[in-house]
Structure formats: structure tokens, C-alpha cells
Amino acid sequence: MITVCLLGAGNIATHIYKAIKVADSLEVVQWYNRTLSSLAPYKNEVATTDKIKDLVEADLYILAVSDDAISEVSKSLPFNNRLVAHTSGSVSIHDLNQKNQRAVFYPLQSFSKNLDVDFSKVPICIEVLEKANIKIFKAIGTALGCKTYKINTEQRQTLHLSAVFVNNFTNQLYRIAHEISDAKSINFDILKPLIQETARKVEVLSPYMAQTGPAKRNDKKTIKRHLKQLENEEHKAIYEMLTASIQKTHGVTNKR
Amino acid sequence: MITVCLLGAGNIATHIYKAIKVADSLEVVQWYNRTLSSLAPYKNEVATTDKIKDLVEADLYILAVSDDAISEVSKSLPFNNRLVAHTSGSVSIHDLNQKNQRAVFYPLQSFSKNLDVDFSKVPICIEVLEKANIKIFKAIGTALGCKTYKINTEQRQTLHLSAVFVNNFTNQLYRIAHEISDAKSINFDILKPLIQETARKVEVLSPYMAQTGPAKRNDKKTIKRHLKQLENEEHKAIYEMLTASIQKTHGVTNKR
Numbered sequence A, B: 001m002i003t004v005c006l007l008g009a010g011n012i013a014t015h016i017y018k019a020i021k022v023a024d025s026l027e028v029v030q031w032y033n034r035t036l037s038s039l040a041p042y043k044n045e046v047a048t049t050d051k052i053k054d055l056v057e058a059d060l061y062i063l064a065v066s067d068d069a070i071s072e073v074s075k076s077l078p079f080n081n082r083l084v085a086h087t088s089g090s091v092s093i094h095d096l097n098q099k100n101q102r103a104v105f106y107p108l109q110s111f112s113k114n115l116d117v118d119f120s121k122v123p124i125c126i127e128v129l130e131k132a133n134i135k136i137f138k139a140i141g142t143a144l145g146c147k148t149y150k151i152n153t154e155q156r157q158t159l160h161l162s163a164v165f166v167n168n169f170t171n172q173l174y175r176i177a178h179e180i181s182d183a184k185s186i187n188f189d190i191l192k193p194l195i196q197e198t199a200r201k202v203e204v205l206s207p208y209m210a211q212t213g214p215a216k217r218n219d220k221k222t223i224k225r226h227l228k229q230l231e232n233e234e235h236k237a238i239y240e241m242l243t244a245s246i247q248k249t250h251g252v253t254n255k256r
């Protein structure tokens, strides 16, 4: 049995708690949050506390607190030389206080409080300072049914950056399509199967191979008409920039 | 039984053929392509031809040919006053020769020859000149298990434009993430669950509600670090433009 002490009661902490709860050979022995009331729904099934001094012994302490709080909370831990991991994609491993053995347990997924996530499909990126600690994280990954990936600091920060492209920026393209179609009284639902298929395609093809459309075909007539249709200057600029990007990727030489 | 004569043997024609084949109350009575050899795999199950003069009678003629060929092929049809539809998101309904009753049967999805698509999940956008013709398309939609949407020309062209944003441009963001992560020897597979989840989220939340991340939070420290990480000027420009777009959408006032 691997014992875990969980700190924080936000999105990540809650999803980790639920995933550990149903996993064999893993146990949350204590759940800390500075605001105890957030843990009230769980107080009959796990030991909860809002007193950092009362933390019990565990194989791993997971600090699933806001990026800005990681340094401070890690400093306030009332013990030394135990294994402590934060869950952030961007915060340095060195922000964790050096009195303990430091690690990062970064689940690369977008979690919201009210949307269930199949945790076994979440890739867990692991960074450690002492190589020997990889073993326990691999065991936790296995118990959760997750794939784990050993990465270094630069790779984790690159993944965090890449995640902005495939998550936040992609979602903004959905938003722009929503605005454009709303303006013509079109039900956004019509676009949803295409959104799903676009995501599904890169499961089997590289994004390079999956590309289609007027930019790649260099269909100037369509591109011109699309630019004319766009009423918003900002949308027009995004259309032009991403069209140029596709054409560069696919070696379309284009003197317009 | 609604009888259909199919023209063209590309992506769309092939997917439509397969969908009709398994549908009750629909039948492809003849399949035309200028190159007969493309139809060879089907010649034992359906009447095929490469002679436009030999087209038989049918309730509907679907012209699933290249955008540029629609006008010419519709002109060469050897009959009048029958129902003829093209399948393009961008070509005008008036490009169809006026000797027949004109319509558009636009399946809003991205089809590739080698990737199966669940046709029943494809929204079919219908445009007609004579209102009475809507009925047969609704019946075809029902037989295929598809949702059909009656739209006008402007709406169809807006959907085609929106599709470029959610499909081609989104796929280019995946491509950029692939480039960025490849450069640091990161397996692109790590990002795939996030790609799926981003698409899945807009099934239940509007893109506005689904947004998260440094741009929306106006997390200047992270944005600055990301821009520093980006080595490619074009990627940097896209990052800045989409960050500004998110901030505008979410009313982040930002004097950097």
C-alpha cells in the first residue's frame, strides 16, 4: 500500500482524490486544506485537517495548491526528507523547499470541477531530483491505470506551452467560429461533429498528414472570399496568419 | 423508396454511397464517374457508367464532384426539370444549370478516403430554390439517421468559413504543438488526451465558458515565459495574436 497525503482542495486535488479512492494499493491517509469547509463532503471517508502541523506520515505528499502557493506551503511542512511533489506544469521543481525530497507530478489534462475526467486516460508527467524516486511514481501510475512519462524541467515547460496551443488557443478558434456562425443565426451544434472529427483524426494521423482545406490547396478564390466574409478585423488577421502558417508548413509558395 | 443517382467517385461520393447502401428506403440506382475504373470495386452491386448520356431516371441526382466541375457536369446532364444537388460548402446553388431543379446537399464534415466516418453523426445542410423540395431531403436525412438543417446561401458560406477555423486552423495549432514538442524530444502522444478533452468540453459547455489558461487569467509571468520559450517568430506571433483574442473575448484589460 502506498500512502498519500493530499494538500489542497481544488480541481486537481479533488480529481486525484477520487482517482486514488477507487485504486487498489493506494490510499489517501489524510487530506489537508487551509479552508476546512471545502473538505466537509469527504470528512466521513478520509481524515481531514486544516492544520499543517498535524500532517501525518505518508509515502508521498502531493501539493495540489495554486502555483503561487507552492513555495510557501512546501516551506511550512513540519518534517524533513520526505517525498513532496507539486502538480504544476509551469512552476520550477526548485520552488519546493529543499528540506524534503522534491518531485513534480503533473497530470497533463484540463480539469474543471464539474466535469468528470477518466483519470486513467490522463498522462502523468514525472520530474524528480533523486532518480530513485521515479519508482514510486511509476507504481502510482500503474495503480491509477495512467501512463507516466519521466520528463525534465525543460520538457515539462514545453508541454505546458504546447498545452496552451492545443487547449486554450484551439478553444478560442471554436469561440471565433461560434461568433461568426451566431451572427448569421446558425446553430453552433452543426459544427460540433466536425470539431470532434478534427480531434479524432490526430489520433491516427499526424497533424501534418491530417491537414486539408483552402490554405493547403492554395485555393486563392476561396481564401479571398472568406476574407471578404469576415467582418471583424481581428478575425481577419487570425485567418491570414494561420493560412500563412499552414502554407509555410506545407511548402505552398504563394505570391499573392 | 427514394432513388438516387450518384455522380463522382471521390471522398464524398464514396461515403454517401456506403451510407445509402445500408439505409432502408434509399437506393443508389446508378453511379456515374468520368473515370469508370474508380467504380470497379462496386460494379457487382450497383449499375455503374461513365456515359452521362446513359443516366437513368431517379428522384435525386447528387453531383459529388470537384467544386470546379459542378457547373460543367450539371450543364451536361441529358434531362430537364429533375432534382439536382451539389455537395459543396462554397459553390453557389446558381452554378447548377437552371434546366433542372437546383439544391445543395452539404454534409458538414471532413471526409478522407481511408478514414471511416459514422455518417449518422454528419449534419446535412440543405439549400433549395423551390421550397417543396425540402421534403425529400428531410426524408433522406431520416433514412440516413442524420440531422438535416435548412440553410440559405449566406449561412452555408458562413458554415464553410467556420469549418476552416475549427478544422484547418485547429489542426494547424496541433501541428505547431507537434513541432514545439518534437524539438524537445517529447512524444506527441502525451498531448492527445488534452486534444480530445478540449473538443469534448464544447459538447457540454460553450467555448466561452470552457476557456481557461494564462491568457484568460492574465497571468503575465507565464505569458512572458512562454514567449521567451518560443524560438520561432511565426509561432510567437500566433501566440500573441491568440492571447490578445482570448483577452478581448473575456474583457481582460491589459496594458503590458
Ligand SMILES: NC(=O)c1ccc[n+]([C@@H]2O[C@H](COP(=O)([O-])OP(=O)(O)OC[C@H]3O[C@@H](n4cnc5c(N)ncnc54)[C@H](OP(=O)(O)O)[C@@H]3O)[C@@H](O)[C@H]2O)c1
Residues within 6 Å of the ligand: A008, A009, A010, A011, A012, A013, A033, A034, A035, A038, A064, A065, A066, A067, A069, A072, A073, A087, A088, A089, A090, A106, A107, A108, A109, A110, A111, A112
Ligand atoms: N486545473 C487544471 O486543469 C490543472 C491541470 C494541471 C495542473 N494543474 C496545477 O495544479 C495545481 C492546483 O490547481 P487547481 O486547478 O486544482 O487550482 P484551484 O482549483 O484553484 O485550487 C487551488 C487550491 O490551492 C489552495 N491554496 C491557494 N493558495 C493557498 C495558500 N496560500 N495556502 C494554502 N493553500 C492555498 C486553495 O485553497 P482554498 O480552497 O482554501 O482556496 C485550493 O485548495 C496548480 O499548480 C495548477 O497549476 C492544474
Ligand SMILES: NC(=O)c1ccc[n+]([C@@H]2O[C@H](COP(=O)([O-])OP(=O)(O)OC[C@H]3O[C@@H](n4cnc5c(N)ncnc54)[C@H](OP(=O)(O)O)[C@@H]3O)[C@@H](O)[C@H]2O)c1
Residues within 6 Å of the ligand: B008, B009, B010, B011, B012, B013, B033, B034, B035, B038, B064, B065, B066, B067, B069, B072, B073, B087, B088, B089, B090, B106, B107, B108, B109, B110, B111, B112
Ligand atoms: N472531402 C470533404 O471533406 C468534403 C466535405 C464536404 C463537401 N465536400 C464537397 O464535395 C465535393 C466532392 O469533394 P470530394 O472531396 O469528394 O472530391 P474528390 O475526392 O477530389 O473527388 C472529386 C470527384 O469529382 C470528379 N471530377 C472532377 N472533375 C471533374 C470533371 N471535370 N468532370 C467530371 N467529374 C469530375 C472526379 O472524377 P475522377 O475520379 O475522374 O477524377 C472525382 O470523382 C466538392 O464539391 C467538395 O467541396 C467535400
